Amino acid sequence: MSSTESAASTPAVELNGLGVTYGGPTGREVLRGIDLSVAPGEIVCIVGHSGIGKSTLIRCIAGLQKPTTGEVRIAGIAIDAPPATLALVSQDYGRTLMPWLRVGENVRLPLRGNGLARKVQNERVTEALAVVGLEGAARSYPWQLSGGMQQRVAIARALAYRPQVLLMDEPFASVDAQTRAELEDLLLTLQRDLGITVLLVTHDVDESVYLSDRVVVLGGTPALMQDIVDVPLIGARDQLTTKADPLFIECRTRVLSAIQQSKVVAPV
Amino acid sequence: MKMMSGIRLLAWELWLPILIVVVWYFGSASSKSPYFPPLSRIWKAFVDNWFGAGFTRDVVPSLANLAFGLTVALVLGIGAGLLLALFPLAAEIADPFLQFFRAIPALAVLPALFIVFGTGSSGNVAAIAFGAVWPILLNTLDGIRSIDPSIRLVARSYRIRTPLLVTQVLLPGAMPQITVGIRTSLAIGVVIMVGSEMYVSTAGIGHFVIVAQQTFAIADMWSGILLLGIIGYVLNVGYGVIERWLLRWQPRTHGALAVKGN
Amino acid sequence: MTTPKTRRRQVLLGRLLTLFALAAAWQVFGMLGDENVKGVPKFSDVAVAFVDELGTSSLWTSLGQTLTTTAIGLALCLVIGIPAGLLLAAHPFLTVSSRFVIDFCRTVPPLAIIPLFLLIMGPTQRMAVALIVAVSVWPILLQTIHGVRNVDPELLATARSFRLPLWRRLALVVAPASMPYIFTGIRISATLSLLLTIGAELIAGVPGLGKEILLSQSVPDRMFALIVVAGVLGMLLAFAVMAIENRLLAWHYIPRRMTT
Numbered sequence: 143m144s145s146t147e148s149a150a151s152t153p154a155v156e157l158n159g160l161g162v163t164y165g166g167p168t169g170r171e172v173l174r175g176i177d178l179s180v181a182p183g184e185i186v187c188i189v190g191h192s193g194i195g196k197s198t199l200i201r202c203i204a205g206l207q208k209p210t211t212g213e214v215r216i217a218g219i220a221i222d223a224p225p226a227t228l229a230l231v232s233q234d235y236g237r238t239l240m241p242w243l244r245v246g247e248n249v250r251l252p253l254r255g256n257g258l259a260r261k262v263q264n265e266r267v268t269e270a271l272a273v274v275g276l277e278g279a280a281r282s283y284p285w286q287l288s289g290g291m292q293q294r295v296a297i298a299r300a301l302a303y304r305p306q307v308l309l310m311d312e313p314f315a316s317v318d319a320q321t322r323a324e325l326e327d328l329l330l331t332l333q334r335d336l337g338i339t340v341l342l343v344t345h346d347v348d349e350s351v352y353l354s355d356r357v358v359v360l361g362g363t364p365a366l367m368q369d370i371v372d373v374p375l376i377g378a379r380d381q382l383t384t385k386a387d388p389l390f391i392e393c394r395t396r397v398l399s400a401i402q403q404s405k406v407v408a409p410v
Numbered sequence: 411m412k413m414m415s416g417i418r419l420l421a422w423e424l425w426l427p428i429l430i431v432v433v434w435y436f437g438s439a440s441s442k443s444p445y446f447p448p449l450s451r452i453w454k455a456f457v458d459n460w461f462g463a464g465f466t467r468d469v470v471p472s473l474a475n476l477a478f479g480l481t482v483a484l485v486l487g488i489g490a491g492l493l494l495a496l497f498p499l500a501a502e503i504a505d506p507f508l509q510f511f512r513a514i515p516a517l518a519v520l521p522a523l524f525i526v527f528g529t530g531s532s533g534n535v536a537a538i539a540f541g542a543v544w545p546i547l548l549n550t551l552d553g554i555r556s557i558d559p560s561i562r563l564v565a566r567s568y569r570i571r572t573p574l575l576v577t578q579v580l581l582p583g584a585m586p587q588i589t590v591g592i593r594t595s596l597a598i599g600v601v602i603m604v605g606s607e608m609y610v611s612t613a614g615i616g617h618f619v620i621v622a623q624q625t626f627a628i629a630d631m632w633s634g635i636l637l638l639g640i641i642g643y644v645l646n647v648g649y650g651v652i653e654r655w656l657l658r659w660q661p662r663t664h665g666a667l668a669v670k671g672n
Numbered sequence: 673m674t675t676p677k678t679r680r681r682q683v684l685l686g687r688l689l690t691l692f693a694l695a696a697a698w699q700v701f702g703m704l705g706d707e708n709v710k711g712v713p714k715f716s717d718v719a720v721a722f723v724d725e726l727g728t729s730s731l732w733t734s735l736g737q738t739l740t741t742t743a744i745g746l747a748l749c750l751v752i753g754i755p756a757g758l759l760l761a762a763h764p765f766l767t768v769s770s771r772f773v774i775d776f777c778r779t780v781p782p783l784a785i786i787p788l789f790l791l792i793m794g795p796t797q798r799m800a801v802a803l804i805v806a807v808s809v810w811p812i813l814l815q816t817i818h819g820v821r822n823v824d825p826e827l828l829a830t831a832r833s834f835r836l837p838l839w840r841r842l843a844l845v846v847a848p849a850s851m852p853y854i855f856t857g858i859r860i861s862a863t864l865s866l867l868l869t870i871g872a873e874l875i876a877g878v879p880g881l882g883k884e885i886l887l888s889q890s891v892p893d894r895m896f897a898l899i900v901v902a903g904v905l906g907m908l909l910a911f912a913v914m915a916i917e918n919r920l921l922a923w924h925y926i927p928r929r930m931t932t
Contacts, residue, residue: 166675204567223569230567237560242582242659251578252568285661303568419768427772445792499679503686507694513863513906517871518899521885525892526712597779601867604783608875616783620875623787631791635784642779 152218154307154339155180155203159212161364162198171364172198176212178358178367182306185333185340187350189397190360190404196343199360200311203341204230216307229300233312235293239284246271246280249299270302271295274328290321294328301332308333310342314349323381326353330379347401351393352384359397361404369400447629456633464618469637472614475531476603479538483595487543488588491550492576495584501551512548516541516598517605524610534606534614541602542595549591553584586660589653596649600642615641713892721893722900730884731898735905738880741797741869742862742909745804749861753809754854757816758842767817774810782807782864783871790876797879800872807868808861815857819850848923855917862913866906881905 160176163169172195180186190196201207203214205224216225229252232238239248246267253263271280274294284292293313300308310329314322326349333340344350350357354373361368373393375384384390435449460469494501520537527536557580565579581588607616619634695715702714713721725731760766785806793799823846831845873882881902888894 206563206567224567226569228567230564232560232564234560237558238564240561240579240582242585243578251574252570254578255571255574283659283661422765422768423772426769427776430773445788499682499686502683503690506687507690509910510903510907513910514899514903515867515870515906517867517874518882518885518902518906520874521889521895522899600781601783601871604781605871605875608783608786619784619787623791628791631787635780635788638784639776639780642781643776646775646779 151182153179153215154182154184154217155341156215156218157203157212158215160199160202160209160214161211162195162202162207163210173202173209174364174366176365176367178370180339180341182339183333183337184356185342185354186356186358187354188341188343188358188360189345189347189350189401190365191401192345194360194363195365196345196360197311199365200230200309200341200343204228204309206230227306228309229303229305229307230309230311231293231296231300231313232310233315235289235296235313235316236284239292239295239299241284243283244280245276245282245284245287245295248284248295249280249302252299252303266302266304267298270298273301273332274298290317290325293317293321293325297325297328297332301336305338307339307341310340312343312345315345322349327381329353334378347394347397348385351390351397352379352381357393357397359400359404361401366404368404369396371396371400444626444628447632451629452632452636455629456636459618459630459633460637468613468615468618471531472603472607472616473641475534475614476538476599478531479535479603480542480595480599482535482539483542483546483599484592486539487546487591487595488550488581490543491547492554492580494547494551495554495580496572508544508548512544516602517609520602520606520609524606529610534603534611537606538599538602542599545591545594545598546588547591549587549594550584553587553591554580556587557583582659585656589656593649593653596645600645604638713896717893718896718900722897725894725897725901731901734879734881734884735901737797738866738869738873738882738905741800741878741880742804742865745801745808745869746858746862746865748801748805749809749812749865750858752805753812753857753861754816756809757813757854758820758846760813761817761820767821774814778810778814780807782868783875786872786876795877795879799876800869800878800880803872804865804868808864811860811864812854812857815853815860816850819853820846822853823849851921855921859913859917862909863906866909870902 155178157176157178160173161171162173163171176199178186188196188199198207202209205214205216205221205228208222213220215221216228219225239245240251243251249267249270250263253266258266267280268277271277274297276291276294276298279287279291279295284295287295293316297313314325317325329340329342330353332338340353342350342353351371351373357371357373359368359371360366371393373390375387375389375393431449438446438448439450441448458464494504516537519540523537523540524533527533561579561583565575570579603614604616604619607614608620611617615634615638619631619638622628622631622634698715698718702712702717760770782803786803789799789803789806793802827845827849828841831841836844869878869880870882870885872878873880873884874886875882877883877886881898885895885898885902888898
């Protein structure tokens with residue numbers, strides 16, 4: 143379970159003994175002893191019940207929250223603030239897009255003030271919007287778009303930022319099933335084309351196996367790593383055939399039983 | 411309410427005011443009361459005073475003071491509100507003081523301000539600024555505080571730096587609340603403008619009205635009152651236009667969002 | 673990371689320091705005053721005068737006058753404004769017809785009509801009350817109309833489906849639902865009423881705290897002390913309104929403190 147750093151490549155994301163406790167030493171322990179090593183270009187999904195601390199974990203990895211114990215390393219460097227090579231897409235797209243900026247301006251915002259020429263910024267914006275399938279939407283306001291489209295804007299914003307690591311906190315939980323399927327495939331395409339490392343939190347077991355190279359199961363109170371399931375599905379995945387593949391079902395079962403087990407085992 | 415054609419709506423809104431003016435005009439035509447002269451005489455005084463020399467003598471100084479005072483209040487109010495929002499500890503410390511200053515009846519402070527700033531226009535401007543700054547400040551602070559925390563979290567995750575954060579996130583996000591504060595400040599500013607001129611001054615519409623009252627130039631007094639009423643109304647309407655422009659990004663429709671196809 | 677207890681101590685310390693700094697700055701300003709700015713009394717002098725004033729009966733008399741004027745005026749505004757608002761909100765015809773008149777009267781600078789009222793009624797408390805009513809009734813009126821028209825139609829439909837008679841619908845649905853709006857109007861009117869009372873006292877010489885301030889212009893110590901009293905009065909009034917509102921509207925979740 144722990145990382146073994148190979149001499150050839152530094153892990154894109156590394157968690158060492160990460161723990162979070164709220165309210166001082168006698169407070170509520172939410173996460174304990176999380177060790178994880180994510181290789182560059184990997185997609186890792188983190189699953190667990192709602193409220194277990196997945197969002198807390200993501201916030202620590204994103205540098206938005208300081209863990210009580212342990213550390214987070216991005217590309218080998220320990221972080222204590224949001225690093226420049228990381229972008230976060232969260233569940234509430236409606237609440238993270240600025241309503242007073244047009245879509246194009248929303249996507250451009252993180253690029254400003256970083257020394258990039260205005261022309262370059264605009265190019266990246268156009269490119270990102272095209273990639274997520276929203277070519278003509280730059281002049282619209284977020285409220286004029288549907289939920290799925292707004293989430294695509296949030297993704298485009300992350301992409302334009304050109305991160306090395308993409309963090310996603312239940313990004314598809316608030317859209318309907320059809321849109322979710324489309325966005326999942328979009329993510330796979332993007333990852334394949336751009337080679338970004340993706341860490342995605344979800345409560346949907348099917349989604350976690352469908353998307354990832356490995357699935358990390360969190361469970362218990364305080365949340366510990368119950369299991370890491372390898373998903374050795376090779377080749378391009380698609381909604382119809384992959385989900386009928388026996389290997390898919392096997393991984394899915396393993397993830398599910400790990401989650402079930404975490405409910406049975408009493409907390410330490 | 412069903413949508414009506416523009417003309418019908420206008421007529422519906424205006425029939426009562428027009429009726430009132432007409433009734434007033436003819437009702438007072440033969441009035442002998444010293445306090446309520448015929449509207450025709452008031453109108454004559456109105457034209458004489460305000461379309462003539464009175465404009466530069468009184469209207470311009472009054473409105474100039476108002477403009478200066480409100481500008482000072484705007485700059486100080488938004489600036490201080492912003493700073494306090496960025497430093498929550500300072501905001502918490504300052505809270506009781508802000509509440510105290512906000513609650514002082516602005517007119518009570520007039521005498522003190524005039525001692526400090528003198529009885530010329532600077533006194534008027536200071537008084538207007540003092541009264542108008544608190545609603546703006548408190549509303550800016552409140553407005554920034556009530557921006558959805560998710561937005562600020564995202565801004566932090568993208569490492570958006572403070573100057574850009576202020577201009578692109580904090581101020582626009584707080585703008586709906588700030589405009590409410592500005593509207594209140596506008597009203598207070600006008601009250602103080604008139605009040606300070608009535609209390610002590612050598613020029614200005616308020617001064618004109620009180621002098622007219624003291625010299626029993628009743629028609630002139632009424633003409634001043636009417637002018638103030640019109641100015642108040644025009645400023646309000648004008649500000650409504652500005653407010654709509656400032657908040658132009660807000661969805662026009664209530665309830666269901668207008669959605670383009672998926 | 674600071675614990676709540678540390679934070680509280682920091683805040684308290686900060687407030688004490690600020691208070692001290694303000695008083696010190698005032699004191700210095702007052703001492704310079706003799707050369708640069710004539711007439712600004714020292715903080716120490718004002719503090720002494722303040723304490724002195726509290727012992728005089730004239731202060732309490734004038735306070736009482738100001739308070740009664742404000743209270744009577746505000747009460748009249750409620751008695752006139754709320755029923756009138758309910759009436760005007762009842763039918764769109766009435767609402768739209770009256771919109772312009774209400775808007776116009778609302779924006780007339782309140783003090784503009786002091787000279788007129790002064791002429792007719794002289795510098796009396798009665799005049800101040802009339803002034804308050806003429807000016808502060810509009811916010812209450814407007815907010816009542818606003819509140820009534822904003823009652824959730826679903827609520828009313830439900831009430832009608834239970835065949836509640838009109839007066840019950842008014843009392844049990846419309847009135848409570850529009851209370852938050854009405855209270856905003858009351859808050860605005862209360863502040864306005866106090867402002868007008870003091871304004872009338874200061875400018876027209878109506879008996880009360882403002883008149884005392886006017887009379888003590890030549891005694892800066894006393895004048896400043898009285899102004900501080902006025903500030904405290906304003907604060908107390910604001911607190912009182914807020915306390916009543918929180919009590920009556922405990923059921924209504926007010927997400928943030930609304931600043932007027």
